[in-house]
Amino acid sequence: MADPKGFMTTPRQDWPRRPVEERVGDWDEVYVPGALLPIVSKQADRCMDCGIPFCHDACPLGNLIPEWNDLVSREDWRAAADRLHATNNFPEFTGRLCPAPCEAGCVLAINQPAVTIKNVECAIADRAWEEGFAQPRPPDRLSGRTVAVIGSGPTGLAAAQQLTRAGHTVAVFEKDDRVGGLMRYGIPEFKMEKRHLERRIEQMRAEGTRFRTSTAVGRDIGAAELRSRYDAVVIATGATAWRELPVPGRELAGIQQAMEYLPLANRVCEGDLEASPMSAAGKHVVIVGGGDTGADCLGTAVREGAASVTQLDIYAQPGAERDEDVEPWPTYPKIYRLSAAHEEARDLETAPAADADARLFAASTLRFTGDADGHVRSLHLTEVDAGRRPLPGTGRELPADLVLLALGFSGPDREDGLIDQLGIGMEPRGTITRDAGFATNAPGVFAAGDAARGQSLIVWAIAEGRAVAAAVDHYLTGSSRLPAPISPYDRPMTV
Missing domain, CATH: 3.50.50.60 (FAD/NAD(P)-binding domain)
Structure with a gap:
């Protein structure tokens, strides 16, 4: 805890937005470029280093928030980036797109404005790229096992990166012409410029992940054929069946x-x-x-x-x-x-x-x-x-x-035939049925993200991707050292 009185002496200050008249004339991100770093260290000082940090439980990734807040307050950006990436593959995505349930769970929020956790996270992620801390991490050796990931949204990308780093040969199949899922074509540029997505994809390519775009599994390639070619399949197509x-x-x-x-x-x-x-x-x-x-x-x-x-x-x-x-x-x-x-x-x-x-x-x-x-x-x-x-x-x-x-989504779209061709069981609410290990009733086929959980937040999508990767790794090798931050049955904190 760098400043024991920081939460009493420093008021909350958010990343300022550009003037309305200016930003509606372009598609750039709404925030003032470069205006976050000058304030973020003092904002990190507001973290109380609680004995029981409820922000951990509010975040399904289990982000080590007090740890990297302390490191940012001391401007130790490399160590902060290491602690942040230990639990989150894509913090620059969540730092821009997540509604920050961690801030709602901040102990300071009981009677004061919460710590600007989301802004600190974004600052660390951006600084990591600027300083070269986000280098590719290819595996030391390959396992000889292959995995197909269907869908390149945050769940599919997180699962693919974790499995690639574990040594498996991973191919990501995306029906659109570019990788990214809803982050690519659903999230407007003014909320997240796609350059942030592009550099993560390039990092994953450098690590060995392969991408197959313009390929709808079930239509352009049969689902059963795909299953026969890979040792395991992860369905991470999202919930795209609109209401x-x-x-x-x-x-x-x-x-x-x-x-x-x-x-x-x-x-x-x-x-x-x-x-x-x-x-x-x-x-x-x-x-x-x-x-x-x-x-x-x-x-x-x-x-x-x-x-x-x-x-x-x-x-x-x-x-x-x-x-x-x-x-x-x-x-x-x-x-x-x-x-x-x-x-x-x-x-x-x-x-x-x-x-x-x-x-x-x-x-x-x-x-x-x-x-x-x-x-x-x-x-x-x-x-x-x-x-x-x-x-x-x-x-x-x-x-x-x-x-x-804009009425939300009920579950995965079945038009391509993927689910029916594999004979996968479905819940009454339209999501994929899976067991406690993320496995469907089809042998070797796993389901994660909104396709199985239902419409949720990006932070839950990434947590699902990390957790299903651990389940698949265990299925392929008999054990796994990959982190599994959530189970299929975990839900956000509610009354």
């Missing part, structure tokens, strides 16, 4: 799923397209769904030049402070949070009729209406109570030329 909105008018043109819309904007940033064919430019946009994917659509539509953007959230507006009776510390509370996209929408007044920033809370869609050409032109909604029951006399109509459905 629908079965209301009148859903068939109208201009009503799209969020994951039909966001990849096109990312392809523009990749240089594949000059402009998105679903661009929000000049349109009245309504986003149905109040989660992170909806916020990603919001920030994207603002940058594309939408005439207006409104986001509907079926839940009531949460309070600014934790409700200790309902969600006591150290659980992750549902409070009013202002993401970068919501800050932009608020300042630019993209939705003048909204309750706060661009959001309409406690709002449920009743139906869509369109024009003579069959294109959506308006969305009809009603306010709802806590039980999602419509409140009489609260009906409203919003102009809508483009409607984006």
Whole structure:
């Protein structure tokens, strides 16, 4: 503990964002470049070095947070990078994309603003790359065993890197033309520039991991054939089966799923397209769904030049402070949070009729209406109570030329035939059935990440990848020294 009084003398200071007017004119990350390092050592000093650090339990990776906070406060960046990478393969991803349940579990958060754990993590990861601390770690020798990983999201990449470093020959199969899964085509550039993803992929290639893009297992290559060619298979395809909105008018043109819309904007940033064919430019946009994917659509539509953007959230507006009776510390509370996209929408007044920033809370869609050409032109909604029951006399109509459905995902998409060809058992909720060792009912086939857990956070995805790697290593060799931070049945801390 570098400064025993740091948490009393130093106020919380977050990584500052660029001015709204500046950042909505480009697709670069929203934070001020270089503004984190000057403040991060003092922020790390706020860590109390608790005797029982609940941030460990709040983080499924078991990140050694007090240890690397102390090292950052002393500016020992190499040791901090070693401690960080001991539990997390991709801290620059989580440092930008994770909602930081560790901060909700910070002991300081009982009565003060939590330590900026996420910012410290990001600073360490970026410094590790700048100083050359993130060198490839190829295995000393090969085991002679082969593993196929299906899916290149955070779960698949974490599993592949761990298994490669353990000495197995690993091939990652990705149906898209580039590696990265939803991090590539689902996460907007302004949340994480893809250069961070590219350098990790190059690190993995240097370690020996092989990548097969534009290959949908089950369609481009038979699942049974793939299983026969490899000693083990890991299914890490994610939960990409999106939820629908079965209301009148859903068939109208201009009503799209969020994951039909966001990849096109990312392809523009990749240089594949000059402009998105679903661009929000000049349109009245309504986003149905109040989660992170909806916020990603919001920030994207603002940058594309939408005439207006409104986001509907079926839940009531949460309070600014934790409700200790309902969600006591150290659980992750549902409070009013202002993401970068919501800050932009608020300042630019993209939705003048909204309750706060661009959001309409406690709002449920009743139906869509369109024009003579069959294109959506308006969305009809009603306010709802806590039980999602419509409140009489609260009906409203919003102009809508483009409607984006961001209602979450139910499980893996079965369209490619992978699951059916292998005869894998499924849970009633649409996820893959697996046992305590991440194994499916198909011999030698394992399942991890959102495909088996259900829609979750990136930090849980990486933890799943590390844990399934240990299970596969044990299956192939009879033992494993790889860490297994979670079991398939672990869940986040809740009431």
